[in-house]
């Protein structure tokens with residue numbers, strides 16, 4: 377009985393998480409287009425529903441009913457595999473992400489995470505690296521030069537940005553003496569990590585921008601010079617897969633930034649429910665991503681590489697050394 | 705010295721991403737400024753000034769007769785060669801156009817025909833919505849040109865409007881009073 381209850385609870389949590397993550401891109405695309413509009417002194421979508429709220433739904437239906445086209449010369453197996461490879465890892469990663477301490481419903485304690493892994497951070501960084509294969513395969517299999525160039529850029533970008541990202545979080549791990557995200561948040565109960573780790577946060581955030589393929593580092597799908605980059609040849613449901621994956625990764629990077637550097641669900645001053653605090657911080661980061669997107673132009677390819685290897689990597693290494701000397 | 709100071713100031717600014725901050729605050733300001741676009745055709749519509757050069761119309765005299773004397777000056781001056789006039793003489797010996805066709809698909813709305821006309825018979829009005837599926841529908845004949853609305857007295861403003869797609873695609877205006885958003889589109 378006990379076991380059945382526990383298993384049922386886990387199944388329920390997983391189902392809830394998947395549903396939430398699948399539906400999340402709907403409001404996020406709406407928000408993104410609205411923010412784009414307002415920043416460019418337009419109104420954004422206005423026609424479908426109140427202030428265009430139902431526009432993502434209409435777009436979704438449109439994409440679902442579109443022809444699912446596979447180019448004649450494409451590698452059909454890889455072409456079909458790539459969207460799944462791009463979509464699955466961001467979802468898997470969320471299993472290790474905690475959203476708060478436990479809450480009690482009808483006398484049972486329910487923890488707000490699927491699994492409290494003791495190597496959660498390592499797990500996340502490792503699994504999220506697999507997502508890149510989706511992008512790379514997608515660009516390769518389509519047999520189109522734009523897509524291939526897009527995935528080539530992704531390869532180089534991921535190699536040069538995952539390293540500083542991994543190094544940047546080491547400082548946090550050193551402070552919390554643990555790799556479990558729950559422990560990391562608990563360690564920040566008194567003071568958020570951003571105070572001790574401003575450089576770490578900077579490196580993490582910039583690398584996160586690159587990881588989420590957002591402007592100013594969206595070299596892989598640079599609309600201006602590559603058509604649509606790696607997903608140039610994708611249409612219909614497979615295109616939705618890439619889109620959803622991109623938004624989920626954006627949410628993931630926001631969540632990680634909050635957990636690692638901004639105290640997770642620990643509030644300041646105003647006593648609000650921890651979950652609310654958490655979502656407010658995540659929302660702020662998501663807004664920051666969008667705000668960046670419509671403010672900055674894209675970096676040139678060699679500049680991207682230079683930033684990764686000549687600025688972020690030395691900075692993150694120095695950060696580790698200084699943290700080691702000061703705090704451990 | 706001043707230059708060196710300025711230079712080092714620049715470097716300090718760059719090190720702390722001062723220019724990023726400026727850019728972000730600029731776009732944040734825009735985020736809360738007024739949109740400059742109008743919701744055409746769903747909610748709003750632009751009424752052009754009376755000097756606007758839109759769809760042509762042919763005027764009538766006091767008796768309701770067509771003013772045009774079929775002198776073909778407009779056809780001669782038209783840079784696009786898009787006016788075709790075929791004259792006839794009525795019982796009193798006055799010349800009028802039997803055929804008067806303007807190919808609005810080729811017209812560039814320069815207004816030279818209006819300037820050239822000795823009888824003030826042709827002019828360009830305010831109407832600007834006349835798209836069609838076939839370019840041959842854009843050749844407008846004499847009778848239709850006489851039915852077209854003339855120049856409006858007022859204009860230059862946005863009025864409430866709504867899209868009507870029941871029988872044809874039309875944007876109907878609600879009220880005559882408009883508002884001037886163009887005065888405050890610039891942020892100070």
Ligand code: SF4
Nearest residue numbers: 782811812814815817
């Ligand atoms: S507006 Fe210009 S182009 Fe058009 S019919 Fe008149 S003269 Fe020709």
Ligand code: SF4
Nearest residue numbers: 772773775776778821
């Ligand atoms: S519209 Fe004017 S210029 Fe043209 S034929 Fe008639 S009278 Fe002459």
